Amino acid sequence: MLKVRIKFQKYGMMKFIGHLDMMRYFQKAMRRADIDIRYSEGYSPHQIMSFAAPLGVGATSDGEYLDIEVNSTRSSREAIAALNAVMAEGVQVSQYRELPPGTKNAMSLVAAADYTVDFKEPEKNPFTLSTLREALQGFLEGQDAVLVTKQTKKGERQMDIKPLIFALGPLAAPCMEGQEEEAHPGFFLRLNTGSSDNVKPELVLTAFFDWCREQGICDISYAPAAMQVHRLEVYGRDGEGELLPLGDFGEEILS
Amino acid sequence: MREPALSDEILLNIEKPARYLGNEVNMVRKDPASVDIRFAMCFPDVYEIGMSHLGIQILYDMLNKREDTYCERVYSPWPDLHQIMKERQIPLFTLETQSPVRDMDFLGITIQYEMCYTNILQVLDLSRIPLQAKERTWEDPIVIGGGPCSYNPEPLAEFFDLFYIGEGETRYEDLLTLYKACRKADAAREEFLRKAAGIPGIYVPSLYEVSYHADGVIASFCPRFEDVPSRVEKEIVMDLGDTPYPTKPLVPFIKVTQDRVTLEIMRGCIRGCRFCQAGMLYRPTRERSLDQLKAWAHEMLKNTGHEEITLSSLSSSDYNRLKELVTFLIEEFRGKGVNISLPSLRIDAFSLDVMGQVQDVRKSSLTFAPEAGSQRLRDVINKGLTETDILEGAGAAFEGGWQKVKLYFMLGLPTENAEDISEIAHLAERIAERYYEIPKEERNGKCQITISTSFFVPKPFTPFQWAPMNRREEFKEKARQVKEDVKAQKNHKSLKYNWHEEDVTILEGVFARGDRRVAKALLRAYELGCMFDSWSEFFDNEKWLQAFADTGVSMDFYNHRERALDEILPWDFIDCGVSREFLEREWQRAREGTVTLNCRQKCSGCGAMRYQGGVCVEGKN
Numbered sequence: 042m043l044k045v046r047i048k049f050q051k052y053g054m055m056k057f058i059g060h061l062d063m064m065r066y067f068q069k070a071m072r073r074a075d076i077d078i079r080y081s082e083g084y085s086p087h088q089i090m091s092f093a094a095p096l097g098v099g100a101t102s103d104g105e106y107l108d109i110e111v112n113s114t115r116s117s118r119e120a121i122a123a124l125n126a127v128m129a130e131g132v133q134v135s136q137y138r139e140l141p142p143g144t145k146n147a148m149s150l151v152a153a154a155d156y157t158v159d160f161k162e163p164e165k166n167p168f169t170l171s172t173l174r175e176a177l178q179g180f181l182e183g184q185d186a187v188l189v190t191k192q193t194k195k196g197e198r199q200m201d202i203k204p205l206i207f208a209l210g211p212l213a214a215p216c217m218e219g220q221e222e223e224a225h226p227g228f229f230l231r232l233n234t235g236s237s238d239n240v241k242p243e244l245v246l247t248a249f250f251d252w253c254r255e256q257g258i259c260d261i262s263y264a265p266a267a268m269q270v271h272r273l274e275v276y277g278r279d280g281e282g283e284l285l286p287l288g289d290f291g292e293e294i295l296s
Numbered sequence: 297m298r299e300p301a302l303s304d305e306i307l308l309n310i311e312k313p314a315r316y317l318g319n320e321v322n323m324v325r326k327d328p329a330s331v332d333i334r335f336a337m338c339f340p341d342v343y344e345i346g347m348s349h350l351g352i353q354i355l356y357d358m359l360n361k362r363e364d365t366y367c368e369r370v371y372s373p374w375p376d377l378h379q380i381m382k383e384r385q386i387p388l389f390t391l392e393t394q395s396p397v398r399d400m401d402f403l404g405i406t407i408q409y410e411m412c413y414t415n416i417l418q419v420l421d422l423s424r425i426p427l428q429a430k431e432r433t434w435e436d437p438i439v440i441g442g443g444p445c446s447y448n449p450e451p452l453a454e455f456f457d458l459f460y461i462g463e464g465e466t467r468y469e470d471l472l473t474l475y476k477a478c479r480k481a482d483a484a485r486e487e488f489l490r491k492a493a494g495i496p497g498i499y500v501p502s503l504y505e506v507s508y509h510a511d512g513v514i515a516s517f518c519p520r521f522e523d524v525p526s527r528v529e530k531e532i533v534m535d536l537g538d539t540p541y542p543t544k545p546l547v548p549f550i551k552v553t554q555d556r557v558t559l560e561i562m563r564g565c566i567r568g569c570r571f572c573q574a575g576m577l578y579r580p581t582r583e584r585s586l587d588q589l590k591a592w593a594h595e596m597l598k599n600t601g602h603e604e605i606t607l608s609s610l611s612s613s614d615y616n617r618l619k620e621l622v623t624f625l626i627e628e629f630r631g632k633g634v635n636i637s638l639p640s641l642r643i644d645a646f647s648l649d650v651m652g653q654v655q656d657v658r659k660s661s662l663t664f665a666p667e668a669g670s671q672r673l674r675d676v677i678n679k680g681l682t683e684t685d686i687l688e689g690a691g692a693a694f695e696g697g698w699q700k701v702k703l704y705f706m707l708g709l710p711t712e713n714a715e716d717i718s719e720i721a722h723l724a725e726r727i728a729e730r731y732y733e734i735p736k737e738e739r740n741g742k743c744q745i746t747i748s749t750s751f752f753v754p755k756p757f758t759p760f761q762w763a764p765m766n767r768r769e770e771f772k773e774k775a776r777q778v779k780e781d782v783k784a785q786k787n788h789k790s791l792k793y794n795w796h797e798e799d800v801t802i803l804e805g806v807f808a809r810g811d812r813r814v815a816k817a818l819l820r821a822y823e824l825g826c827m828f829d830s831w832s833e834f835f836d837n838e839k840w841l842q843a844f845a846d847t848g849v850s851m852d853f854y855n856h857r858e859r860a861l862d863e864i865l866p867w868d869f870i871d872c873g874v875s876r877e878f879l880e881r882e883w884q885r886a887r888e889g890t891v892t893l894n895c896r897q898k899c900s901g902c903g904a905m906r907y908q909g910g911v912c913v914e915g916k917n
Contacts, residue, residue: 075598130298
């Protein structure tokens with residue numbers, strides 16, 4: 042028995058496929074790719090598989106993870122090729138690594154995630170790179186707390202998400218010659234992620250846009266369909282408490 | 297990468313956007329510019345229902361095997377998206393290339409049940425194709441209908457350019473070749489249709505004229521031109537080993553009704569139940585070869601990754617090599633996490649044994665479809681299932697650990713009387729009593745007998761096609777009667793009764809045996825907002841009643857008359873393979889309560905022998 046961590050990308054039309062359907066998708070993909078996955082016992086055996094952190098519908102990603110258990114395995118290179126041969130357009134497997142015995146599963150390891158968020162229609166972007174940098178500085182440094190109202194099962198809850206924002210900065214639009222483009226900046230965020238105190242980029246940017254409005258910086262409110270959220274990476278904490286991409290907990294299988 | 301026809305903003309605000317995106321595993325990709333014919337294949341219901349239909353998958357695979365054709369899919373947009381598309385003037389699009397349906401050469405619509413007729417109008421409307429066939433030009437696709445309801449295409453005649461009568465595998469080659477030739481020669485649309493009428497199995501409604509007597513009955517039904525055939529014979533595949541089968545079926549992202557591999561083991565049915573249209577239409581019974589099915593099972597599970605496999609046919613227990621097939625499936629796949637989902641098999645030692653292997657007996661239920669409560673009425677409908685069969689089967693199952701039984705009946709069958717109805721509850725009671733014969737310490741609590749009744753709708757090409765249907769009040773009263781009878785049984789706490797709504801049945805009756813004149817009411821109903829009528833949350837009987845009132849179409853005329861044998865029926869121009877004489881004979885025998893043996897016991901001379909194959913020649917060569 043072997044534990045394997047798989048990393049994949051999700052883009053294009055696949056961003057509309059929700060988390061539960063992605064789980065079903067991968068269950069079928071494992072069979073198509075002939076991965077020797079382990080099954081539970083009983084009348085309706087299911088594959089031993091768990092996902093790291095659900096991605097919201099509408100978001101794309103370069104860093105999705107799932108863990109599986111296998112009876113036997115091919116090399117990382119061969120398994121990746123076998124999986125990619127049976128993927129739908131918009132899902133691409135980028136890693137397939139063996140986890141050392143005793144590694145916690147992806148779901149319980151998750152500690153942080155990196156995101157970019159962009160305006161889908163650049164002309165709706167009220168910022169330039171410098172105005173955004175200044176506004177974000179004011180938002181983070183000018184406030185002792187970033188209070189948001191979170192919907193929970195028990196009702197509404199006020200919480201301070203400032204300590205959960207590990208990084209929040211402007212992101213220059215890609216341009217030639219290594220210069221920074223002033224127009225159409227996006228956001229980069231590194232946020233606390235996991236089963237407790239999970240923070241989504243939408244929550245942070247809603248608070249930021251609301252703050253901008255109150256400060257009279259610009260008249261804007263967060264419209265989910267107008268923004269493209271993209272997850273770059275998901276992290277766990279290593280023995281020293283340092284953030285480490287989930288894939289780095291595993292090792293390449295050479296043969 | 298393909299761009300969706302709908303904006304992110306729309307897709308993020310409707311239910312299940314995956315219904316409209318395509319991109320599923322095994323979706324066929326072609327460059328539309330590289331083909332001569334673009335074909336949109338439509339199942340006029342929501343994606344999850346349409347994607348579960350085997351016939352569409354067969355045609356999708358078959359048409360896409362042609363290099364000159366690209367077949368794409370279309371389903372009915374759910375009401376949430378329907379409203380947005382209407383408001384924002386977004387034309388209906390195909391899933392594969394997200395292109396407007398109106399840009400296609402063909403729009404094929406499978407017509408599986410009467411209550412999807414308004415959805416057909418919805419698809420045409422959203423595609424911006426004129427609803428009336430006569431208003432279409434070469435700017436519109438050729439709209440072609442197929443499937444079981446096309447055996448009485450008349451209620452839909454004015455909305456379709458063509459109907460394909462029978463099994464789809466045989467004549468698309470001829471039709472598409474003709475289409476290409478006509479387009480190349482710059483022929484008029486009418487010319488293409490006229491020539492298409494010469495292809496066997498193809499019915500072009502605009503080329504026929506219907507006249508009516510003063511009492512509303514059809515006076516004549518004739519081709520308008522000499523070269524148009526007066527009868528259209530159904531198409532049928534006689535060598536099932538020789539037809540394409542979708543061994544790489546599409547794998548949807550969202551959960552659909554049939555989320556599994558389907559093996560079609562057989563077409564047709566030997567039983568001859570007199571209410572059953574499928575049992576008449578698909579004669580003679582033809583089996584697929586065991587070796588082919590075994591190979592397909594492997595291939596299809598591998599190509600889809602599905603975790604379940606099931607068998608499809610009208611009566612799987614009659615497949616000659618069922619034991620071998622089921623044993624193979626269990627031995628081959630059971631250990632690999634694949635569920636074997638068995639269709640309703642006749643309950644005997646074998647089926648109980650295999651079901652015990654593939655199901656949790658305590659959770660699963662056994663199904664019997666006696667269809668009628670009394671032996672007398674079962675003889676009338678030629679349902680060869682006796683009370684002894686049921687009690688012995690249920691008894692064996694109870695001994696084997698099962699506790700749940702489902703019973704299916706129909707109310708309103710021809711000649712039905714009060715005693716036939718009361719026998720429904722009695723039969724259920726006797727099954728429950730059989731359960732309680734098991735000593736208390738050996739059984740596992742109570743049993744659960746679920747009785748379901750539907751209302752009988754006489755269908756074309758069955759021996760009951762002349763029979764009057766019950767009225768709404770009769771249906772209501774009969775269901776109430778069963779409910780009371782059930783309550784009066786000693787073991788009523790172990791019995792549960794479900795019944796269908798009668799309003800939908802009444803409409804089904806009108807469209808099942810309607811003629812061209814009921815189209816007015818259908819169109820009006822769509823204008824009033826009727827859609828998704830097979831979904832109880834959307835079915836609006838008030839609107840339907842208004843539609844019939846507004847158009848002056850009488851439901852009673854279609855539902856409650858007993859038709860005379862010499863009346864011209866709207867579907868009489870179709871030759872479904874079973875002879876008129878046979879149906880008349882069976883109608884007579886039904887009224888006498890005489891049973892007709894099944895095809896393997898004795899040939900009843902239905903007419904299907906002319907195809908020289910299947911069960912008709914079994915054991916003879």
